Amino acid sequence: MAFDGIVLKALVDEFNTKLKDLRIDKIYQPERDEIVLGLRGYKENYKLFISADSNYPRINITDNNYLNPDKPPLFCMLLRKHLSSGKVTSFTQMGSDRILDIAISAYNELGDAVEKHLIIEIMGRHSNIILVDEKNVVIDSVKRIDFTVSSRRQLLPGLVYESAPLQDKMDVNAPDTELIRNRLYGNEDIDADKFMMNLFSGVSPLLSREISYKALKSTKCILSKNDLINKAILFKEIEKQLLIINENEFDSNILYSSSNEPVFFSVIKLEQYGDLYKRVDFESPSKMVDAFYNELHFSRKMKLRSQNLTKHINNLIDKLKKKISIHSDTLLNKEKYEENKLKGELLSANIYLLKGGEKSIKVLNYYTGEELIIELDNKLSPAKNIDRYYKLYKKGQKAREYAAEQIEHAEKELVYLESELLFLEKAESQKDIDDIKEELTKEGYLKENIKNKPKRAKNDKPDILTVTTKDGFEIFVGKNSRQNEYITFKLSKGNDLWFHVKDFPGSHVVLKSKNTDFSESAILLAAELAAGYSKNSADKVTVDYTKIKYVKKIPGGKPGMVIYTNYSTITVEPKGEDLI
Numbered sequence: 001m002a003f004d005g006i007v008l009k010a011l012v013d014e015f016n017t018k019l020k021d022l023r024i025d026k027i028y029q030p031e032r033d034e035i036v037l038g039l040r041g042y043k044e045n046y047k048l049f050i051s052a053d054s055n056y057p058r059i060n061i062t063d064n065n066y067l068n069p070d071k072p073p074l075f076c077m078l079l080r081k082h083l084s085s086g087k088v089t090s091f092t093q094m095g096s097d098r099i100l101d102i103a104i105s106a107y108n109e110l111g112d113a114v115e116k117h118l119i120i121e122i123m124g125r126h127s128n129i130i131l132v133d134e135k136n137v138v139i140d141s142v143k144r145i146d147f148t149v150s151s152r153r154q155l156l157p158g159l160v161y162e163s164a165p166l167q168d169k170m171d172v173n174a175p176d177t178e179l180i181r182n183r184l185y186g187n188e189d190i191d192a193d194k195f196m197m198n199l200f201s202g203v204s205p206l207l208s209r210e211i212s213y214k215a216l217k218s219t220k221c222i223l224s225k226n227d228l229i230n231k232a233i234l235f236k237e238i239e240k241q242l243l244i245i246n247e248n249e250f251d252s253n254i255l256y257s258s259s260n261e262p263v264f265f266s267v268i269k270l271e272q273y274g275d276l277y278k279r280v281d282f283e284s285p286s287k288m289v290d291a292f293y294n295e296l297h298f299s300r301k302m303k304l305r306s307q308n309l310t311k312h313i314n315n316l317i318d319k320l321k322k323k324i325s326i327h328s329d330t331l332l333n334k335e336k337y338e339e340n341k342l343k344g345e346l347l348s349a350n351i352y353l354l355k356g357g358e359k360s361i362k363v364l365n366y367y368t369g370e371e372l373i374i375e376l377d378n379k380l381s382p383a384k385n386i387d388r389y390y391k392l393y394k395k396g397q398k399a400r401e402y403a404a405e406q407i408e409h410a411e412k413e414l415v416y417l418e419s420e421l422l423f424l425e426k427a428e429s430q431k432d433i434d435d436i437k438e439e440l441t442k443e444g445y446l447k448e449n450i451k452n453k454p455k456r457a458k459n460d461k462p463d464i465l466t467v468t469t470k471d472g473f474e475i476f477v478g479k480n481s482r483q484n485e486y487i488t489f490k491l492s493k494g495n496d497l498w499f500h501v502k503d504f505p506g507s508h509v510v511l512k513s514k515n516t517d518f519s520e521s522a523i524l525l526a527a528e529l530a531a532g533y534s535k536n537s538a539d540k541v542t543v544d545y546t547k548i549k550y551v552k553k554i555p556g557g558k559p560g561m562v563i564y565t566n567y568s569t570i571t572v573e574p575k576g577e578d579l580i
Contacts, residue, residue: 002206002207002264003057003098004207005097005203006096006203006204006266010267012093014061014286019088020091022039022041022087022088023085023086024039024086026038027080029075029076030067030068033051033052033142035079037050046061049062049064050118050120050129051127052120052121052142057122060286061284061287062286075140078139088103089104090102095173096202097201099122099166101117101118102118103117116131116134117131126164128141129142138155138157138158141155153165167201171201172201172246180199183199184231184234185228187225188225191222192230193205196208207268209272211234211268212234215233215238216234250285251267252266253266254279261299262296267285275539302433306424306427309424309440310424312445313417313420313421316417320413320414324411330400343389346372347363354385358378416481416558416559418505419505420480424436426533427479432480439480464491465477465479469525471521471522473511473519477507478560479507481558481559481560481561484507484560492512492548493548494547495513495549496547498511499526499544501530501535502544504535505534507529507530510526527545528575531574537574541573543570543571545567545568545570546568550567551563552564
């Protein structure tokens, strides 16, 4: 992520366009370090979200509805007292640093107009929201800073507000072209990817690397003092990007990982990662910032909610793998068991040599022509020694048969649990997680919790992901084994097409038939969805597809476990619902 000074500059431009001269209608404090200002205009109302959270400080226009405490916190009451009905007169950024001054024309207790300032400092764990009066005196802040916290700068009611130390770097709003040129063409080698962040305040490492990439197609490039050609190319790109920044010609975009988690955002189009991440554009900086943190928060909340279940499934998988390993060792001991049979045969053939009481006997192995020493129990008769080796052979044979059965059973369980783990990773709601828990409970992998068991209607049907193609074909995607079984054997008919990733756990995908032949684009999309909702994370994924009538449930198998025949194969790029 990169909430840098350039992102704030883009937001300030948006705020001054949309929010200037609006009145503060409502003030809420949903969390200890979060404020929401309700702004009322003639035609539109807006919500301005401000966070001084140590991990995710930010400010942006939002459409979210936040849950507010029944009793407003003291800082919220203070803001209501000083800012309610006040008019926002300006948004001013301190240079290109991450400090924003919101000027508000409000009224004091006597009804006189006074100017107040709400100052937002976005500085990681030092982030803060500070209310200042017309004399620049601190009224209060969401985080009070006394001498025990900082000996350099205090933020307490009654103290004169001192701005956080600004970076001793060039302001992107007032670039000195000659200074840039002198630094670039100096007598030292320079790191192209760090040049902008070292020279300008508010420029993040992400943006600095991006400018290097746009110029030189590299994010790690050291330019020697004599590399005048590449320095000229970099200088030209810097001039271009500074022009874009100062004319507010921003491109708000987010980069998403293959698991659809937001990774980076910027108001400069990000190209340095190529096809590694998927880029999504947004119509405004606020929508970009709001989407990024909403999705990041949702993704981490889903992981937190499912982490205990994920750990439990992983433990079960580890136990199964250990079980398979142990039984595989039994299968590998085939020669040992076969040797017992051979010894029984050779003893039978040479029983005439046995008088009884021997501890061993040397006989000729007529299979190899070599002599073999066979150990004997001198307390047993020759016949019982022969019988002992045959019993050892039969015991080993039964052990191998049992091991083979256990391996087959464990491998089926392993496929099932790896599928459930995949579905848990791709869970998009609490209901998705609850469905997986319920299924694992039914299959005996979880103990039933009657108290917390979700209530279901008698005819409760799975909430199936349904996609309609541009030419009107309907596609069903299973998001857990229960849904896989449901769409394959309940929602489908014989001539519908069934899709599944080859040799990996994944969702069942069904392309419903119509009165016309399946279009190539519909088949392609269904295959892309099957690839996207699978454990195969490759750029190109092989998917099998066949008619539903050729898909059969494995007798006695776990939910969603099938075999299929008469299939075709297609190689596609994975696609999730968000990419359709």
